[in-house]
Amino acid sequence: MPHKKLIVLMTAAGLLGSTAAAGAEDVLEKVTGILHKEVKIVVNGTDTSLTPVYIDGKAYIPVRDAAADLDYEVVYDDANKEIELHKIDKEEAADFMRGTGVIVDVKQTENGQYRIELLGKGSNAWVILYADEKTVIADEAGNAVPAQALTAGTQIVAEYGPVMAMSFPGQSHAVKITVGAERKVKEDVIQAVKRTDDGWQVQFGETKDGVAVPALTLQAGKETSVLTSQGEPVKWEDLQAGTKVRAYYGPIETKSIPPQSPLFYLVVLTDAQAPAGKMSPEAAQEYRDLAWPKVSDNTSHLVTKRDEALVQIVSAKDSGVIASTDEQKKLLEQIRSANGNLVTVTYNTDQDELLGPLTVAFDFRTKAFVGFYPRK
Numbered sequence: 001m002p003h004k005k006l007i008v009l010m011t012a013a014g015l016l017g018s019t020a021a022a023g024a025e026d027v028l029e030k031v032t033g034i035l036h037k038e039v040k041i042v043v044n045g046t047d048t049s050l051t052p053v054y055i056d057g058k059a060y061i062p063v064r065d066a067a068a069d070l071d072y073e074v075v076y077d078d079a080n081k082e083i084e085l086h087k088i089d090k091e092e093a094a095d096f097m098r099g100t101g102v103i104v105d106v107k108q109t110e111n112g113q114y115r116i117e118l119l120g121k122g123s124n125a126w127v128i129l130y131a132d133e134k135t136v137i138a139d140e141a142g143n144a145v146p147a148q149a150l151t152a153g154t155q156i157v158a159e160y161g162p163v164m165a166m167s168f169p170g171q172s173h174a175v176k177i178t179v180g181a182e183r184k185v186k187e188d189v190i191q192a193v194k195r196t197d198d199g200w201q202v203q204f205g206e207t208k209d210g211v212a213v214p215a216l217t218l219q220a221g222k223e224t225s226v227l228t229s230q231g232e233p234v235k236w237e238d239l240q241a242g243t244k245v246r247a248y249y250g251p252i253e254t255k256s257i258p259p260q261s262p263l264f265y266l267v268v269l270t271d272a273q274a275p276a277g278k279m280s281p282e283a284a285q286e287y288r289d290l291a292w293p294k295v296s297d298n299t300s301h302l303v304t305k306r307d308e309a310l311v312q313i314v315s316a317k318d319s320g321v322i323a324s325t326d327e328q329k330k331l332l333e334q335i336r337s338a339n340g341n342l343v344t345v346t347y348n349t350d351q352d353e354l355l356g357p358l359t360v361a362f363d364f365r366t367k368a369f370v371g372f373y374p375r376k
Helices: 063-069 281-298 326-337
Strands: 005-009 019-024 027-032 053-055 058-060 072-077 082-087 097-108 114-121 126-131 136-139 154-165 170-182 184-189 192-195 200-208 211-220 225-228 244-249 260-268 310-315 341-347 358-363 369-372
Touching: 097 260, 114 154, 114 225, 114 260, 126 154, 184 200, 200 244, 281 310, 281 341, 281 358, 281 369, 326 369
Parallel strands: 126 170, 136 170, 211 260, 225 260
Antiparallel strands: 005 082, 019 027, 053 058, 072 082, 097 114, 097 154, 114 126, 154 170, 184 244, 192 200, 200 211, 244 260, 310 341, 341 358, 358 369
């Protein structure tokens, strides 16, 4: 982001004290000023500790302290006898989060932004980013890339934040996107998977007359990541023939039969591969659909969108859910006696600071509604 620069000629070194040197045409002259401690300096309605010095009826203030209060950085150029004030970009100075991965989906919203679903590595492995006219998008060489050129499979490095919405997945504004390789995308079931000397090999294909016919072989190495669609890691040993996956591979592909290509990301879509406490996007969406009618009376206060509520599997024994009817109380007791689990669907509201989020609970086994978690 470009800096705004204001140049102050070094003709008033007296900005730094009550005894000053005023210069003109390379002639320095010693002058005396009066320190007016009773005069208050206010910047944008906020009091400061600055004290002006009056020289010949003009008020002077310390340039470095004044610049800090005005969000400028002071740089002194000794060769040209200039003081440069660089406007500090608060957004640039903020602590941004950083994510690397592939674009799962990108859509243009009604307000002209681009909604980017990023899946990758790090604490926020699955995140929704919004790119607008303030977002800097460029390739690795620094060449500008239009937002409409971003597609599913594009490998990117994103800087975003510093604020992230408390939704699932988290959502934030993209400050900078660096575009990398364009990965090919294939969603299919695994025909075969096996360990090799260099890593793992994943094969896709079809069966003809009872014989497996390979159509694509992907070679995985140390750089390959295997994860769920929510960014949770998956062990290679848990993969098997018949597992539904989405592969991001290439862009290089051999002309052999079957063609071979390096595997970048392998996203597991089968429910059985999801780790404890998590579930597939399809299963999570089913619970969101069940929960929505239960919170319909509070839609005016919801800040979480219907399809982005946080869905979790929790132990019923340790939960604080409150059942309302006798039937719900009986069901909850049965679930707890059997050491069963609940599925919670959580929505954030504009009343969270006072009341907390709105959370609905269902029986994990039967999907029956159990009750609500108490708010503050």
